[in-house]
Amino acid sequence: MILLILFFLLADGSQKKLVTGLILGFFLLVFVVITLYYVYNSNKLDRENTRKIEKFLEDYKALNPSRYSYVDIKKITNHFKDKLGQGGYGSVYKGKLSNEVLVAVKILNDSKGNGEEFINEVGTMSRIHHVNVVRLVGFCADGVKRALIYEFLPNESLEKFIFPTPIKNHSLGWEKLQDIAMGIAKGIEYLHQGCEQRILHFDIKPHNILLDQNFNPKISDFGLAKLCSKEQSAISMTAARGTMGYIAPEVISRNFGNVSYKSDVYSFGMLLLGMVGGRKNIDVTVENTSQVYFPEWVYTQLDQREEVHIRIEKEGDTKIAKKLTIVGLWCIQWYPIDRPSMKVVVQMLEGTGDNLTMPPNPFASIGPTKTNIKRPKKSLQQELTVVPELD
Template structure:
């Protein structure tokens, strides 16, 4: 079971969504709303039209908001009134109209089909009657006391009379009258008292007692009839949210615990497999005699890892000493990198070989999951430190010394290819992996990517790209250039030589505003035009050395492996006279003049296919 952090996060997200949705489905109360920030509080039994009808409010208690955030109640027969107050304790709602003329607004109202009733307040002397409204002319400009000013006009007046009155005597009071409409069961004070607000009361649902207790009211669920119940304000929602949060956090912690347990189990299983692999290797290796140290010895040798020399992909290097005279470099391997192959490669290759140009393995540590390698200490650091441009004269070693270093590296690589019982392919030749002793003698180091094959075979099969960008041979990237062999190290060595000549890193490209120059071709163009390839010049002899190093480097970086010389031939070329060297074929073509240059494939030789063989275990 392969559990990743992304899977844990995805599972946690799904749990959150599920529980939040579950919690929302269990809520019985609806949130209190309002029309605007300063509007009246709207809660059960009322509901805004934006709330779900099946969940919130009671039938007939629908409210809406105007564009000016005014609260509106619609009564039967499309009578719409503005809500001024809502008293949830006494269950009374106070209404008004926009024209401030309720007798006209309430025209056609039938309160009997509404859940509300007119409020009967004794001190207001409310009495409810049926009234008939007449429109009468003003021939004598006399206004009757039964007429309503807000409905009357300059040429007529509207009067209201009890519907039970005999219409025979009406002309005696107001002549020329015509009936216009009836309003049943309306308070007298609304008709004749000039009251500009209306108070309605509701009895169902009965929620006033809940408000008196400081509680809220809501519909009961799972009932055939719409019954109500009281509940403490926000207690249900708060406890539900608390349960949801607890469930979410608990689920996440549970998943996190499972994730940690699985990762620890997998790491422990893999580490045990690595330790078993290393143990079997060390049992076969014990005859080669490098000293085996415990982790306590490593801490003592490095004085508790106090002096750090450098850090790489697979580990950190510290300075240590075996005695006052013998100093060492201790590489602590990262337990999270590789699967033990880095350790086995280092010990299995360096421990078996002894050459003046290969760093010597003094000992190793394989103490549980802690692994370390102990090398001879080389005080002048790596060759990379001494490769620079013209503004770094203090680090420049001189062309004769650089030639000696190049020859030493070439002899070291040749020894790996031909001088051991098994052929060793380094796969990471670069200035950083060439260390220099007190006399600036080079020693090849870092065999973490090395592969072994028998001497009578020349190729290895590879499933992954190995090496450092800028030094990796083309065939390692694509088999269109040929099969992977020891010529991959020749290519890397060639790039190292060009870096020595050019005084720059091959992992970079020279970028200009409108052009991009491939660094090896820049060297090739200088040679073709008989320009000086040196960046630091002392005399004519230096110029010949620089030219020789450049020509050998260009031979080594030919695109196809079969076009490159062997390391034995490279040593002979470096040790010989520069004037005897011929320029290699140009593997580059320029598509847009001398400033924008791209490398192209050199035509491949035919009938040079080689059999691919697996690397040795």
């Protein structure tokens, strides 16, 4: 290259044109080579991902969900005519199978990683058969085109019913909220104890709770799920996973304990408190600054035996609201060891709530320094043996 430049400086006009052409040709050749190398590597990666998914699907072909081609997906969705929603994963469309069964088809983005979330979801949901978990009807793995086909749930997600907006002002009564909370809890308990391997969801939040025509809840979106043995008390993770506001402290920093099934318990607690408050747990738009972080505000209200004015409409609502709140506060204890298992959560929700004790303050350890964190003196199991009446 240096010789070409020297030659260019010493040469006459015609020779300069020739050298200019050679230089331009050289750079064009380099560009073409780099482009071809990139395309080759990209195609190679796609082929490797496709082979990995094909091998996975071969192993799981006996687990019932049907496989469809991308042409089938177009027919099922009527060429993607009715869009239900969109997220970072891709888009969801309403569809209809040949037997007139309505379905929701999630089309994954072509660029969505190496297929890990697709494998997670198909592999996990093929193992699950529970009334409170959404049913996987089928899937598509056609080259880089991937889709997941679920039963269609007409009332969409819980989010639109507990976080009303000026456009969507839906609401649910307290008895129905209690039923929904119970259904979600039973679904998570099944994931933790009812399957051959324990399934950790890692993304429990209102958006991932779908409601059928009778408002029965079904847990969805297992793209971040992990499987482990029931004897495994902790799991390793290379990076935090989940949605901010619902992620347990130990998922972000191991200083707070090991990541385990208790991480889902924390997420459920935050979801439950969102249901009680009828708003995001963090809301900077509220007039009273003490209510910006709802979980801490409602803990203070209950701890000081003050009235919690939250959409109480009829007799009995206060009792349900208080029970759901106390259960939620138990679930969001800072340390995993101090949170109940989902089996205990179900028992707490099934009771009247009269004998539930207030949990230790889960916010006492939150501050600029965490070196002086004090553990609660009693565990949940010990606390439940002391049941003073709550006014």
